[in-house]
Amino acid sequence: MGILTNIELSGSNITLSEPTFLRLRDFIYQRTGIFFPDNKKYFLENRLYQRLKALNINDFETYVRKIQNGLMDSELQQLINQITINETFFFRNEAQLEALERHIFPELFRRARQRPGKSIRIWSAACSTGEEPYTLAILLQEKFRPLLTGIRVEILATDINSQVLQKARQGLYRDYAVRKIAPGLLQRYFQPQSTGYQIAPEIRQMVQFRQLNLMDRWNMQQIRGMDVIICANVLLYFDERSKRQVVNSLYDSLNPGGYLLLGYSESLYGVSHAFKPVHFTKTIVYKKECHYA
Ligand SMILES: C[S@@+](CC[C@H](N)C(=O)[O-])C[C@H]1O[C@@H](n2cnc3c(N)ncnc32)[C@H](O)[C@@H]1O
Numbered sequence: 001m002g003i004l005t006n007i008e009l010s011g012s013n014i015t016l017s018e019p020t021f022l023r024l025r026d027f028i029y030q031r032t033g034i035f036f037p038d039n040k041k042y043f044l045e046n047r048l049y050q051r052l053k054a055l056n057i058n059d060f061e062t063y064v065r066k067i068q069n070g071l072m073d074s075e076l077q078q079l080i081n082q083i084t085i086n087e088t089f090f091f092r093n094e095a096q097l098e099a100l101e102r103h104i105f106p107e108l109f110r111r112a113r114q115r116p117g118k119s120i121r122i123w124s125a126a127c128s129t130g131e132e133p134y135t136l137a138i139l140l141q142e143k144f145r146p147l148l149t150g151i152r153v154e155i156l157a158t159d160i161n162s163q164v165l166q167k168a169r170q171g172l173y174r175d176y177a178v179r180k181i182a183p184g185l186l187q188r189y190f191q192p193q194s195t196g197y198q199i200a201p202e203i204r205q206m207v208q209f210r211q212l213n214l215m216d217r218w219n220m221q222q223i224r225g226m227d228v229i230i231c232a233n234v235l236l237y238f239d240e241r242s243k244r245q246v247v248n249s250l251y252d253s254l255n256p257g258g259y260l261l262l263g264y265s266e267s268l269y270g271v272s273h274a275f276k277p278v279h280f281t282k283t284i285v286y287k288k289e290c291h292y293a
Pocket of ligand 1: 032033034084085086087088089092125126127128129132158159160161164212213214215231232233234263
């Protein structure tokens with residue numbers, strides 16, 4: 001799509017001027033927390049050109065003015081769907097999954113047994129097309145199945161992009177997404193289809209998908225009582241201010257003793273001192289301290 005759009009863009013002479021780019025990036029930043037540095041102007045130009053075409057708008061100035069003035073409310077979601085980076089795949093972060101399997105999940109099952117509700121709550125907070133929360137569900141079924149009869153495990157999976165959530169709910173994946181899944185697991189937890197692999201119903205029913213903007217303070221406040229939050233490979237698109245806001249919200253959503261897990265190249269350095277870093281083999285996770293843990 002990139003190459004084609006570039007050709008069309010230069011041919012049609014529709015470009016994003018510097019002042020319009022600055023207004024557009026401010027608008028996106030205010031709504032989503034995603035910050036586009038100067039060198040990403042071409043990216044917005046390429047991705048949003050399709051929207052201009054679909055709306056029959058001939059220049060970026062008109063498009064940006066209309067969305068800024070609230071003249072195209074439904075366009076905001078389309079814009080967000082175009083500009084988010086949704087790269088993900090099953091079993092993406094091996095070291096983190098090992099820490100979950102060996103240390104974090106066993107601790108949570110022990111703790112859950114002593115709680116009245118006997119439940120464990122997990123949140124994949126930028127789940128994209130669903131590979132991350134489904135990976136967790138597969139790990140739980142594969143390694144903790146006997147414990148799942150006595151303890152209820154809920155996995156909430158959220159994203160700002162409505163299109164990826166639709167795909168996540170469908171649970172149909174192509175070869176690229178499943179490339180890191182061991183053949184035995186692929187056989188047990190997927191049904192082969194002519195167009196790819198369909199996630200098994202027992203895994204599908206463990207995950208609840210919901211649309212949520214991490215920058216939406218009010219809706220973030222509604223999420224409480226989480227034991228594990230994975231917020232991976234999303235904060236790297238945010239600036240310091242929005243990172244801090246999101247991490248503070250995630251802190252409030254965690255139970256005392258709960259864990260926050262970030263992406264492979266992400267850390268809370270300079271963002272929050274509220275968590276205790278816990279080191280496992282090749283990965284660091286962040287614990288919300290409690291008196292009894
Ligand atoms: C690169 S994907 C990460 C997927 C998965 N967590 C992983 O690590 O494989 C980043 C996701 O963050 C989502 N995202 C970006 N800004 C967001 C926001 N403000 N609120 C919620 N999700 C957001 C995007 O839509 C995208 O699906």
